[in-house]
Every structure is written in C-alpha cells, then in structure tokens.
Amino acid sequence: MSPHDRSAWTPPPRDPGEPKEPAQVRRILRLFRPYRARLALVGLLVAAASLVSVASPFLLREILDVAIPQGRTGLLSLLALGMIVTAVLTGVFGVLQTLISTTVGQRVMHDLRTAVYEQLxxxxxxxxxxxxxxxxxxxIANDIGGMQATVTSTATSLVSNLTAVVATVVAMLALDWRLTLVSLLLLPVFVWISRRVGRERKRITTRRQKxxxxxxxTVTESLSVSGILLGRTMGRADSLTRSFAEESERLVDLEVRSSMAGRWRMSTIGIVMAAMPALIYWAAGLAVGSGGTAISLGTLVAFVSLQQGLFRPAVSLLSTGVQMQTSLALFQRIxxxxxxxxxxxEPAEPVRLPEVRG
Structure with a gap:
C-alpha cells in the first residue's frame, strides 16, 4: 500500500462570512499579551535609539556649516564626540532590544508548540x-519553525522601523519641507507594491507548507521499521523512491517561486530609493537656479543623510509587511x-470518588 493511498485529514471549510485577516491578526496579537511589559520596554529602547540616531545628521550640519568654516576646533571636537556617542548608544540599545524581543518571540513559539501538543x-x-x-x-516542526523569524523579530522590527520613519520625517521637515515632499512622493506606490507582493507570497507559502x-x-511512513519491511516485502523500494523524488521536485518549484515572488518589484523599489539622493541634489540645484531660497551645503548633506536613514527603515517596513502576510499562512495552519x-x-467539576479499596 502506498502512503498516498491513506485518507488524510483536511481542515474544515472556512465560513465565507467569517472575517479573515483582521480577526487572525487580532488573534496573533493576543499571543503576545502575557509579555506586554517586556514589549513596552522594547518600545522604550526603540524610541530612544531612534531619537539618538536622528541627532547625528544635525550634528553633521553644524560641523559643515559652523565648526569647520569658522575654525572653531573646540566646537568641532565636541560635535565629533557627540556623533561617536550617538553611534555607541544606538548600538547598545539595538543589542538590548534584540535580546528582549528574541526572548519574547521564543516564549511565544514555546506557548504555540505546547498548545498544539496539548490539543492533539x-x-x-x-x-x-x-x-x-x-x-x-x-x-509542530515546519509551520511553527517557519514563523520563528516573524515571531522573534517582527514586533521589534515593526516598532523600531515605524518609530525611525516618523522621527526621520519630522527631522527632514525641520531641515527643508520642499525636499521632504520630493522624498515622500513615491512612498504610497511602494506600499501598494509591497502589499501585492505579500498576498502573492502568502498563497505560495500555503502550498509550500502543504x-x-x-x-x-512520506518519510515517516516509508522509512519507519514497518514501512521498510512492507516496502521490501512488496518490492516497492524503487516506486517509493520515484514518488518521493516527484514530491521533492514539486517542493523545489514552490521554494523557487516563494523566493522569487515579487523580487523584481521589490528590486525596483530599491533602485528608485538608491537614486533619490541624485534627485534631491537635482531639486536643490533647480531651486537655487530659479531664484529660490538657497540651501546650505550642511543642510543638504544632513538631509541626504536623513533620507538614507529614512529609506532603510522604510524598505524594512515594507519587507516586514510582506513577511507578516506570508506568516499569516503559517498561523492559519496552526x-x-x-x-x-x-x-x-473533562468536566469542569469532576466527581471525586471516595476511598477505594481492593
């Protein structure tokens, strides 16, 4: 008998009127409820790291516009020391938030594994x-293991990148609102593209996990002691090998499709963001050439530095959104x-037997 001849359990059909993603997301968030104190601490660390990192471009502007042109070496040393301190603090905050978020994520995975095992x-x-x-x-192994990256890092990544984006946009507006509008012009298009990529990867992930x-x-049934004895007795070793090879070939196709889904669209986003500094220099040059308000060299360099600091968390936010949509398929299976x-x-109040002898 082939392992495929046995009837397999299939999940009950989904009620068409049942809410899908919103209800599922709320259920996922409830998994983190016992650890909200630790997550609040992560949020404070993230906010502190974002504020500290945003200060660096302003220090750079003062160096280029004030300290170096005026030859104020004392101010230059102080500003340079401030940039070093911001880098150190950002690194320390990053290590601490990674430690706490990873611990929380692993505890959530432990709760999921235990809940599934208890249910079974x-x-x-x-x-x-x-x-x-x-x-x-x-x-228990593949599905819960597949969501490890999402559970352990998504919450922190989401909060840290969102905080960094908001703080950076505010800082960019403080430097120059016109250049900020140019920088944010294509952001809605990027969000729309990432959502489409996420939905596509979610469909492929569901098929891949199945x-x-x-x-x-197949491996469990055909390579157990009884499976090996049955296969050799019936002379089905070659047939089982071919069947396994066909399933492995299908998995290869799904893995490639999962990795390449939306890759060109996300690469296009990266190319556009990498070209944005050139667009900012061009826009600043046009503004000066048309008689507009001149932008100092320090402001322009600080703005481009902030812009690069904006694109990194923005791209990470888009990738996190894609990863979360993909993980919804894994959570659904769990x-x-x-x-x-x-x-x-078991009854809520079981009957207690009196003392039994014999």
Missing part, C-alpha cells in the same frame, strides 16, 4: 487514524489544529 493529546483516536503522522509532525507536510508524511473540536472533554 485531547483528540479522539479517529483523528489519528485519518491523519498521516508526518502531517501532525510538520505542523507540500512539506506531504513529504514529512490555528486550524487549535480550533479542532474535542469530542470528549
């Missing part, structure tokens, strides 16, 4: 006769198991 312990025997063993193992579960089930109905449940 309560399932009736009929569930295990209908479900391939590899499918169950894949949910294929990984099928491979895990929630399918957590929502399985339990036929026999």
């Amino acid at each position: 312990q309560r399932m009736p025997l009929a569930f295990f006769t209908r479900t391939r063993t590899g499918e169950v193992q894949s949910r 294929q990984m579960a099928a491979m895990a089930a 929630f399918e198991y957590l929502d399985l109905p339990v036929d026999i449940t």
Whole structure:
C-alpha cells in the first residue's frame, strides 16, 4: 500500500462570512499579551535609539556649516564626540532590544508548540487514524519553525522601523519641507507594491507548507521499521523512491517561486530609493537656479543623510509587511489544529470518588 493511498485529514471549510485577516491578526496579537511589559520596554529602547540616531545628521550640519568654516576646533571636537556617542548608544540599545524581543518571540513559539501538543493529546483516536503522522509532525516542526523569524523579530522590527520613519520625517521637515515632499512622493506606490507582493507570497507559502507536510508524511511512513519491511516485502523500494523524488521536485518549484515572488518589484523599489539622493541634489540645484531660497551645503548633506536613514527603515517596513502576510499562512495552519473540536472533554467539576479499596 502506498502512503498516498491513506485518507488524510483536511481542515474544515472556512465560513465565507467569517472575517479573515483582521480577526487572525487580532488573534496573533493576543499571543503576545502575557509579555506586554517586556514589549513596552522594547518600545522604550526603540524610541530612544531612534531619537539618538536622528541627532547625528544635525550634528553633521553644524560641523559643515559652523565648526569647520569658522575654525572653531573646540566646537568641532565636541560635535565629533557627540556623533561617536550617538553611534555607541544606538548600538547598545539595538543589542538590548534584540535580546528582549528574541526572548519574547521564543516564549511565544514555546506557548504555540505546547498548545498544539496539548490539543492533539485531547483528540479522539479517529483523528489519528485519518491523519498521516508526518502531517501532525510538520505542523509542530515546519509551520511553527517557519514563523520563528516573524515571531522573534517582527514586533521589534515593526516598532523600531515605524518609530525611525516618523522621527526621520519630522527631522527632514525641520531641515527643508520642499525636499521632504520630493522624498515622500513615491512612498504610497511602494506600499501598494509591497502589499501585492505579500498576498502573492502568502498563497505560495500555503502550498509550500502543504507540500512539506506531504513529504514529512512520506518519510515517516516509508522509512519507519514497518514501512521498510512492507516496502521490501512488496518490492516497492524503487516506486517509493520515484514518488518521493516527484514530491521533492514539486517542493523545489514552490521554494523557487516563494523566493522569487515579487523580487523584481521589490528590486525596483530599491533602485528608485538608491537614486533619490541624485534627485534631491537635482531639486536643490533647480531651486537655487530659479531664484529660490538657497540651501546650505550642511543642510543638504544632513538631509541626504536623513533620507538614507529614512529609506532603510522604510524598505524594512515594507519587507516586514510582506513577511507578516506570508506568516499569516503559517498561523492559519496552526490555528486550524487549535480550533479542532474535542469530542470528549473533562468536566469542569469532576466527581471525586471516595476511598477505594481492593
């Protein structure tokens, strides 16, 4: 008998009227509720790091516009020391927030693994006769393992990048509002592109995880002691090898499609953002040439530095959005198991037997 001949459990069909992503996102956020104190500390560290990093371009502007032209070496030394201190503080805050967020993420993964295992312990025997063993193992190992990067770093990345973007935009407006408008002109288009890429990767991730579960089930069934004995007795070693090779080939195709989904569109965003400094220099030159208000060299260099500091968290925010949409497919597979109905449940107030002898 081939491992594929057994009937496999399939999740119940989704109710068309049931809210999809919003309800699922709220359910994911509830997983982090027991750790909100640690997450609040991460938020404070992120805010502090963002404020400190934004100060560096303003120090650079003072160096170029005041300290060097006026030959004030004392001020120059003080400003240079301030830039070094900001770099040190940013690094320290980054290490601390990574430590705390990784700890919280691992605890959330531990809670998920334990909840799925506990739910499976309560399932009736009929569930295990209908479900391939590899499918169950894949949910705990592959699906929860696949969301590790999202759970451990997404919350911190989202807060830190969002804070950095807001602080940087405010600083850019303080330097020059006209150049800020030029810098933010294409941002809505980038957000629209990233959302489309995220939806595409979510669909491919769902298919990829199902294929990984099928491979895990094949390996578990065909390479166990009983599976090896059955395969050799029936002379099916070559057939099983071909079947496994076909499943592996399908997984290769899905992995390539998952990696390349939206790659050209995201690369286009990177190219446009890399070209933005040239656009800023061009816009500043046109403003001066047309008789507009002159922009000092220090302001222009500080603005370009802030702009580069804006693009890094902005691109990271877009990537985080894509990663979160992809992870929704993994969370959905885990929630399918957590929502399985339990036929026999323990009573809330069980009857206590008197002392039993014999």
